[in-house]
Amino acid sequence: xxxxxxxxxxxxxxxxxxxxxxxxxxxxxxxxxxxxxxxxxxxxxxxxxxxxxxxxxxxxxxxxxxxxxxxxxxxxxxxxxxxxxxxxxxxxxxxxxxxxxxxxxxxxxxxxxxxxxxxxxxxxxxxxxxxxxxxxxxxxxxxxxxxxxxxxxxxxxxxxxxxxxxxxxxxxxxxxxxxxxxxxxxxxxxxxxxxxxxxxxxxxxxxxxxxxxxxxxxxxxxxxxxxxxxxxxxxxxxxxxxxxxxxxxxxxxxxxxxxxxxxxxxx
Amino acid sequence: xxxxxxxxxxxxxxxxxxxxxxxxxxxxxxxxxxxxxxxxxxxxxxxxxxxxxxxxxxxxxxxxxxxxxxxxxxxxxxxxxxxxxxxxxxxxxxxxxxxxxxxxxxxxxxxxxxxxxxxxxxxxxxxxxxxxxxxxxxxxxxxxxxxxxxxxxxxxxxxxxxxxxxxxxxxxxxxxxxxxxxxxxxxxxxxxxxxxxxxxxxxxxxxxxxxxxxxxxxxxxxxxxxxxxxxxxxxxxxxxxxxxxxxxxxxxxxxxxxxxxxxxxxx
Numbered sequence: 001x002x003x004x005x006x007x008x009x010x011x012x013x014x015x016x017x018x019x020x021x022x023x024x025x026x027x028x029x030x031x032x033x034x035x036x037x038x039x040x041x042x043x044x045x046x047x048x049x050x051x052x053x054x055x056x057x058x059x060x061x062x063x064x065x066x067x068x069x070x071x072x073x074x075x076x077x078x079x080x081x082x083x084x085x086x087x088x089x090x091x092x093x094x095x096x097x098x099x100x101x102x103x104x105x106x107x108x109x110x111x112x113x114x115x116x117x118x119x120x121x122x123x124x125x126x127x128x129x130x131x132x133x134x135x136x137x138x139x140x141x142x143x144x145x146x147x148x149x150x151x152x153x154x155x156x157x158x159x160x161x162x163x164x165x166x167x168x169x170x171x172x173x174x175x176x177x178x179x180x181x182x183x184x185x186x187x188x189x190x191x192x193x194x195x196x197x198x199x200x201x202x203x204x205x206x207x208x209x210x211x212x213x214x215x216x217x218x219x220x221x222x223x224x225x226x227x228x229x230x231x232x233x234x235x236x237x238x239x240x241x242x243x244x245x246x247x248x249x250x251x252x253x254x255x256x257x258x259x260x261x262x263x264x265x266x267x
Numbered sequence: 268x269x270x271x272x273x274x275x276x277x278x279x280x281x282x283x284x285x286x287x288x289x290x291x292x293x294x295x296x297x298x299x300x301x302x303x304x305x306x307x308x309x310x311x312x313x314x315x316x317x318x319x320x321x322x323x324x325x326x327x328x329x330x331x332x333x334x335x336x337x338x339x340x341x342x343x344x345x346x347x348x349x350x351x352x353x354x355x356x357x358x359x360x361x362x363x364x365x366x367x368x369x370x371x372x373x374x375x376x377x378x379x380x381x382x383x384x385x386x387x388x389x390x391x392x393x394x395x396x397x398x399x400x401x402x403x404x405x406x407x408x409x410x411x412x413x414x415x416x417x418x419x420x421x422x423x424x425x426x427x428x429x430x431x432x433x434x435x436x437x438x439x440x441x442x443x444x445x446x447x448x449x450x451x452x453x454x455x456x457x458x459x460x461x462x463x464x465x466x467x468x469x470x471x472x473x474x475x476x477x478x479x480x481x482x483x484x485x486x487x488x489x490x491x492x493x494x495x496x497x498x499x500x501x502x503x504x505x506x507x508x509x510x511x512x513x514x515x516x517x518x519x520x521x522x523x524x525x526x527x528x529x530x531x532x533x534x
Binding site for chain 2: 052071074075078079080081082083084086087088090119121176179180183187189190191192194197200254255256257259261264266
């Protein structure tokens with residue numbers, strides 16, 4: 001899955017990256033889903049050790065255009081993992097109190113503690129995406145944020161956080177299909193916001209903004225992965241694989257007991 | 268399952284409540300586990316509606332003696348539920364900053380927001396349990412907390428929170444078995460703290476303290492359930508059933524879209 005990682009300093013051409021790609025995977029959807037299921041069991045076990053060992057911290061950032069599948073990833077990749085060790089932080093439109101602080105203030109408050117895995121559903125990257133596309137701050141303000149974000153993430157990494165960032169890459173046609181599917185199903189109408197269509201009209205501006213994000217903030221300590229996401233099962237497979245590998249690489253183990261338990265009797 | 272609910276003002280005799288009870292349930296462990304699995308699917312669907320409708324808030328309080336099964340409940344009852352809508356708040360020994368505030372300060376910060384379900388793994392009840400048993404505060408201080416807690420929970424309930432409190436009732440023999448099982452399995456040694464044995468020696472004091480909690484703080488707006496918990500599967504069955512019923516009683520539905528979507532075209 002390493003080929004989806006954005007090498008630091010590399011040029012990114014999103015239009016040349018196929019959102020339908022399924023890499024070297026020869027199987028179909030059914031086989032893909034089965035593999036995601038197996039990885040989910042592995043993730044469950046690895047998370048238990050992460051939680052028990054109280055050493056590492058894991059931060060997962062999910063970014064995508066509307067309908068890109070952030071909620072779907074949370075459901076499919078993390079379902080079954082003990083909710084005690086997984087926290088989801090969803091970043092909505094900032095509140096007045098949040099706006100009265102710097103944009104990383106609310107983010108810093110919810111980074112993972114030792115033993116924790118935290119998923120960001122949207123993130124501080126909105127401050128160089130929606131903020132840029134809608135001119136909510138002038139270019140000199142959002143322009144300096146790439147370096148600020150790299151420094152912030154470096155702090156987290158140096159203090160023991162494993163950071164994995166995923167851009168769920170769908171194309172404009174796929175978004176059309178997904179929005180139409182929501183319109184066609186009254187049970188999904190609550191998910192449909194007319195504002196989503198206005199954002200869709202800004203697709204190219206968003207792609208330009210995402211390109212800058214991917215080129216400027218994929219670092220050795222906090223890499224971005226561009227995940228082909230038109231196929232939901234393959235999207236889940238990529239993320240599960242990257243996550244399981246990263247957790248295995250931490251080589252965590254259940255902690256030893258400091259006390260000699262050999263002569264303990266329970267009365 | 269209503270028989271496990273503590274009626275407000277009722278006397279509680281924990282020694283007369285059988286922790287091995289399996290009520291009217293005629294099935295065995297296997298059938299019980301299957302039923303818990305079905306309830307888990309129901310809970311998953313109900314939680315999605317809770318999250319979508321953004322109206323109700325659900326607070327689940329878990330209290331038990333060591334090895335009582337709080338973590339087990341979180342894993343079995345809530346696994347499979349979308350982690351985006353479920354938060355676990357674990358209350359450990361208070362930090363200096365927390366001790367510098369009133370004991371409900373840290374609790375209030377993590378109560379569920381609209382659409383959220385929050386599980387308290389231990390809770391503000393420790394402030395009338397461990398605090399009392401270990402004389403960490405004088406009786407006049409912890410003694411007034413029952414009324415304070417009732418008032419606090421009434422506030423939460425009146426502001427839209429459904430509160431369900433579960434005391435996982437095991438007996439001293441069952442705890443002995445579970446502690447011995449941890450001692451016998453090196454993979455579980457990390458979970459074993461010698462301090463647990465000191466707490467065990469104070470069993471009767473804890474039962475007296477729990478009795479007061481159950482008698483004084485089971486209210487119409489925040490009832491306690493005494494859950495027979497020697498059999499893990501039956502414990503999970505009781506909690507799943509109570510929770511699913513409470514969520515159904517909220518009669519939540521997916522929200523309507525305020526906009527007329529009938530003529531929307533995605534371009």
